[in-house]
Amino acid sequence: MTPLIERDLRPQDAEAAWTLSIEAGWNQNVADWRFMLTHGKALGVVDDTGTWVASALALPLGARLSWLSMVLVTQAQRRRGLGTALLKRCLAHVEARGAAAGLDATELGRPVYLPLGFRDLYRIPRWHIDRAGDPVPPPADVLLRPMLEADLVRVSTFDVARSAMERGYILAHLRTRRPDLAWIAERDGRVAGYAVGREGRAATSIGPIVADEEGIGLALASRALAAAPGPFLMDVPDTHDEVARWLRAAGATSPRAFVRMLRGALPGLERDRHIIALAGAELA
Structure with missing residues (x-):
């Protein structure tokens, strides 16, 4: 051996x-x-x-x-x-x-994690996207614009209040790495959502996208997808029906899904209302 x-x-x-x-x-x-x-x-x-x-x-x-x-x-x-x-x-x-421990489990990995004390939070289909769908405008009172370095403190504060994750250094890395995929939504001068992404080995990963409303998140996804050539990957909690319909209309498919799991306690991590897309299983 x-x-x-x-x-x-x-x-x-x-x-x-x-x-x-x-x-x-x-x-x-x-x-x-x-x-x-x-x-x-x-x-x-x-x-x-x-x-x-x-x-x-x-x-x-x-x-x-x-x-x-x-x-x-x-x-x-x-x-x-x-x-x-x-x-x-x-x-x-x-x-x-x-600290608590979180992860996004594949169908094969989930049975390994359950006996270790992890529990299910929510399901996350992975979408394979060849091209951006039809443009989606934001609500009339919301402005979309490229995210600047100066926005990162406000974006990180917005993110932790809705995701329960302190990942400002990840958002800064992704904005620096692919500024063309980094967008911010503002309503009355306040952050109402953001999107970032990164290039991958085989596809561009879009996410995280976090927004106050699904319509704002969908507009951010539309803008980020339009900023780069495909193919793309996007991990979307299965509660977001509007996003899923838009992706299907663009010809996207979802051949598999992850399950978000948690070991220990972290109030708020189970809420997926504002989580329009994840950063991928490795970056949450």
Whole structure:
């Protein structure tokens, strides 16, 4: 049996670890890995050649929450408990911080997380979009404009009040990385919604989008999708029927879904009314 060694994953390991998500068919690119490894606690396993064969990561979203993701095991090393062992190590790190743990589970991953104390919050279909749908104007009293660096403090304050996640550093990273996808909605000079996104390995990911009303969120999604060529991915809680109808009309399909799950307590995380689109399973 090949000897395996557990190690911390560090930012300089981003390109080597990327092969794990490529093998799984996931959409992350090297920039995603480098960002998560810079800001999160990541563990991995290497074989005797120094190749990464498993990973897991906990990304802090304020003092009360960490987001778990990138639980990956290469095909040849599966069914040896590597992914579960790394996940438990990340959970121990989160517990030591006194924080709750959240994640977005695939259909295959959910049965693994339930016995570990996670519970379901809501379902999130993943939409595959080849092109932007028909333009959607915002409500008459709402202005859409590109998001500026100077908007980030207000946007982050707006976001935490509606998402329960303290992720201002993620929003700043995404706005800097793809300013063409970053939009803000204002009503009477106050933030009423925002959208950001990023390029991925195979598709552009649109989200998070957070808005006071679904109509505002849909207008933001329309503007962001129109700003770049497809294809796109967009994770939309299944309570947003208006957004789903618009996506279907544009020919989008939703072949699979995630389930948002939580271990511990974080009031407000279960509310999806204002969460029009997620940042993807790895960035919440």
